[in-house]
Amino acid sequence: MPTAPIPPHVPRRAVLRLGAALPLLSLAAGAPRAFAQVAPLAGAGASFPSLVYTRWAAAYEKSSNQPVSYKPTGSGDGIKQISAHSVAFGGSDSPLTAEDLAKRKLVQIPMLVGGIVPVVNLPGVPEGRLQLTGELLADLMAGRIKTWHDARIAALNPGLALPALPVRRIVRADKSGTSEGFTKYLSAVSPAFAQEVGASAQPKWPGEVEAAEGNDGMAKALKAAAGTLAYVSYDRVRRDKLNGVKLRNAAGQWVAAGESGFRSAIANSDLSRKGDDLASLMDREGLESWPITMTSFVLIDAAPAKGADAGPVMSFLYWCFMHGDDLTRGTGFAPLPVTLQSKLAARFASVKPLDGKLPPYLGL
Template identity: 30%
Template sequence: MRLFAPFAKIRLVSVLCLSILGGCQAEQADRVGEPKQPARDDAITAAGSSFAAPLFNKWLEVYGAEHADLRLHYDSVGSGAGIERFLAGSVDIGATDAPLRPHERDQVEGAFAQLPITGGMIAIAYNLPDFAGPLNLPRDVYTEIFLGNAFRWDDPRIAAANPGLKLPPQLIQVVGRRDSSGTTFAFTNHLAAISDDWAQGPGVGKRIDWPGGAMEAKGNEGVAQRIKITEGSIGYVEAGFAERLGLSIAWLENEAGGFVLPNVETGRRGLANGSDRPPSDLTQTIPDPQGARSYPIVTYTWALVRAADSHPAKTSRVHDLVRWMLTDGQQYAEALRYVPLPKNLTQAALAELDRL
């Protein structure tokens, strides 16, 4: 009996330790699940849009150098995950290329704002090494490609838009997003606006079931990389990602019937949508811009920001950062292929921020 007594004590101690640890783990799990805003006043976290990630990272780099007392971090996890984290209270700023839907707005505790902070363009990029290019894609043709109804590069409809250029007798491999994405929302919002077949088929959303045998990748960077390594591929990606990777970019037909490339000027015209006045609704989307020189697939990126709550000092710092993004920070957009906000839209966003 004496020989086994120490082992009994060890077992008892082990059980007690496991019970204590289990209680601690359960308590920690409960704390993790609480939808509370991060409390550290010297740390600001943001997450969401991979579309706007390069600009967000630049902003935090510059602002962080000017505010050494702050710890700044951005997670490029896609608009859907960014919204989820904001709703859960695990980040201070959510970044999304798709405005909140009504049921998502209802989940936000307390006052908040959706503020446009930059604009950008979605390019249709492709990989055809032996094609002399550039490639023209009419509106009805690129819709048919993503519907899976035009599945060869030498399709007569593609050839008719590119006279004198030899297209390869090769299958088209579509690349789409597999994560919940504001880029996908903006792209499908455009396709639904110009095609009844798309509107009644795949529809509009941050995540969709891609027709046919589309390849899928995560994030703008993932789609861009997949296009780069896959001959015969085509996909949609933020214009800056396509340019930085040296991808070929198609000229797209706009609402006025002209073929345009994505650049800051055509993007600015697309976001203006033929008007000099800012939209009355700051969450308004522009699915099919008007104007002869407008790029047809444009989107804003919105910052989701809370009003002051139980952490007023922290909230004040978050608002100061967003205010800087809307003002001094706009100068960094163009070099990264984003579209700086027009002054009247910036003023409207600042007024909304000041009302929080």
């Protein structure tokens, strides 16, 4: 069977990246290039990567005339909705196990990498100046430190005028992959936090906390009140000009969140070394590595009723692999390693329509 031609406007770099998927493309060579005049592809789930997904969707619609919508409802809801087939794809920052994927009949695809950042609203404290160790951050989030001018915080921040304000914690109200990633890190660096709170997508926080919906709700609540502490994705720190905390990483360096720190975490993990898309990116080695780095995933139906039903969403995700890197740069997220991307489009072969027909999809 001849190989399907690659459209001339597809970057050569992207073609090399997805060389492993060409046998699949040849089978779909007769498929239409776009899915125009149809209902929007609906996605829902993780708020962590939602601004990037929205950016991808807008660019894809210009390229294909296929509208795509994405609602940042939280990872838990994304998993719930794709499992119920009420959306074309679900976003999650909490990867499912192979057993759970098989049970739910889903295919899981990593899309990008980003970071969770503790943020504060502290009058008089300049942006990016507050330094906390992971252990101290865990004590703050567990409610064990009550005021911002606590001696332990002051000892890490000599010369910084800390306000005599009570610590007010803002947490996610929804079931959230961001919360799960954040509490995984805190549990790893603090045995006391692991025992008292633990890692969870919807943790039971000790004491009195304020709850907010999604990353955007967290940012809004933080800006509304002095003395607050929250955790959001790094892109919200940039967009909303929030005061991000510096953390001490595994190399003992004080680091601020940023794309270079996420790339360092990737390079020092099995995500890069072995292509393991479930590998932890938390607290990795490397002088620049940001300690709370995580991968975000998309889930799609592994057994749609018809092959034609799966074609539009697979075309969109394939297009994201082909063009997403350039659109991701400067957003506060980092692309997946090229060596991993070259394998992921072949994962679409795991989609087995019940009518036995191959889903028609092509890179546009």
